[in-house]
Amino acid sequence: MSNNAIGLFLEATVRTATPLAYAALGELVVERSGVLNIGLEGIIIAGAFGALVGAGAGGATAGFVAAVCAGMIIASIFAFFVVTLKSDQIISGTAISMFGLGVTGVLYKILYGTTGAALHTPTVGPLVIPFLGDLPWVGGALFAQPVVTYALYPLVVAVWCFLNRSAAGLALRAVGERPEAARAAGISPSRVQWISILFGGAMGGLCGGTLVIAQAGTFAEGISAGRGVIAIAIVVLGRWTAVGVAGAALLFGAASALQYLAQAKGWPLPYQFSLALPYVLTLVALAGLRGRVAAPAALARSDAESI
């Protein structure tokens, strides 16, 4: 096996996994607080659009800030419905996805013309870390990536520490498992869920920002391309833990990157197979996880507070 093809495959794996990991880490925190946000797709595309506007106006950093803000705005609509109004999470989430896709589509056409001509935003290129970046095979994958990828390494650790080693994380998990008990202990489930959904919105926004600023360098309608759904799958496959989520994101990145490896090796693998693989993997994994799933007990329960 040529080192080159494998190196490129691993590099593509981490590159594809980066935006997924952001969205999934955010969704992990949201789900641990008992909320299933299937509106993530709408948040990601809003983040991508925010990145386009922000980066066009003030460069890459402004783009990331705008992406986070856009994600949080959409997330706050979702939070208002599911936490404040206690609307059904699944239906609200579906509406939020449609809303995000629709609003960005309309604004894109209004702001940048109906032709949909490709716009180029400022981008952040890979930052090669000396020595480590030259390591065989994994050098390019782990140490020659854009800054957003490096920011993920401590973020995974931070989310893990927060969930498992902090009082706030314990409170959040309590809300996701036993909202009644949490309430009895003086925790406000609404407050916790609002904050976690906003965090999830920020991370979903970063996912979209990464797609535009660190990868595509442009925006297109539908650029989120199902990543919100994949991120939800990653959380399931990662068994609702930060480390598991990071691993599952890499696995899904690898599944998508398979098409590059197949091309390089001349394998007769249709690219759609590689694109569909994450979804199929999730279905198989869900079936296999039976009885051993560590889903938060109160996940997707709209009536968590009224009990």
Next chain:
Amino acid sequence: MTTPRWLTRVGVPAAVTVVVITTLLLVVLLGGFDLSRALRALWSGSIGSSYAFFSETLVRASPLILLGLSVALAFRAGIFNIGAEGQLLAGATAAVAVGLGFSQLPSALLVPAELLAAGIGGAFFAFIAAVLKRRFGVLEVISTLMLNFVARYAVSYLVRGPLQEPSHAYPQSGALPPAARLPTIISGQQTHLGLLIALIFAGALWWYLRSTAVGFRVRVIGAGPIAAASSGRIDVPQVIFGVFLVSGAIAGLAGGIQATGVTYALYEDISPGLGYSAIAVALLARLHPLAVVIAALFFGALEAGAAAMQRDASVPAVFVAVVEALVILGVLAIGRVRTQIAVGRLTAEPAE
């Protein structure tokens, strides 16, 4: 939260009208489009002429009726089938495969065979999610969402592979021969037999839910699965399994009439998110089969008008998605549906 009945009767249509007008005005004013031209296009493109009504609005409403029924039936039983999109694609694929594969058959045999295949295709896709739910306790929300994407990529592969048209130039299937197409039912118009089929299904489903023993069980389960199970007279998992398949079959049929009545071929974007619009249709109809027809007509007209607005006044047609999302959120806020569905959540546990 209970809302008085009269308030929802009056409030929902009023709220929807406000949502449509506000969204449209916002889009037109923000974008600096020509308002009077946009409104004229909205009118003339949807119900302003007999062609617009019969060949645009009704044609767009036909699959929406079936999809809305599919979603309404599932939600009624507390099943979160958000896989209508994937089931539709499976149905369209099956119909086109049969239509091309048996094209020498006479139309009277071929068209029913295509539609039957479409129903089976949709039911098969729902079957995967139903089995995962029943045997493995997998939340159908997640499985149907995943299956939508599996279906999409499967179609993408098929129209570039086994089902690609003979010249291999375009990512689409060969065109269905005339004998494999749904007949039109109004001369000079595009309205096809699929509309009648959809209306029959709406009536049948309404009668079925209202007047049959199985329909009664479905309603009981939707109202409270635990109560239904503890009555000892209802095999809840069995009923849910059956309803799931029927819901998938109806969505598949929608794909079938779309492929054999409108597009005459299979391609990747055969459904511009119809399966998601269906959720707006079903909720606006508050899960009532006959009201689904009205809601579907409304969204069909809106889509037709939006297409005309994009053509004549450059107003981006995607604003319909915003309206659909706002309608769903509006219905949720009004809150009647919540009480019907929230209980369905409890069935998310392994159903055994």
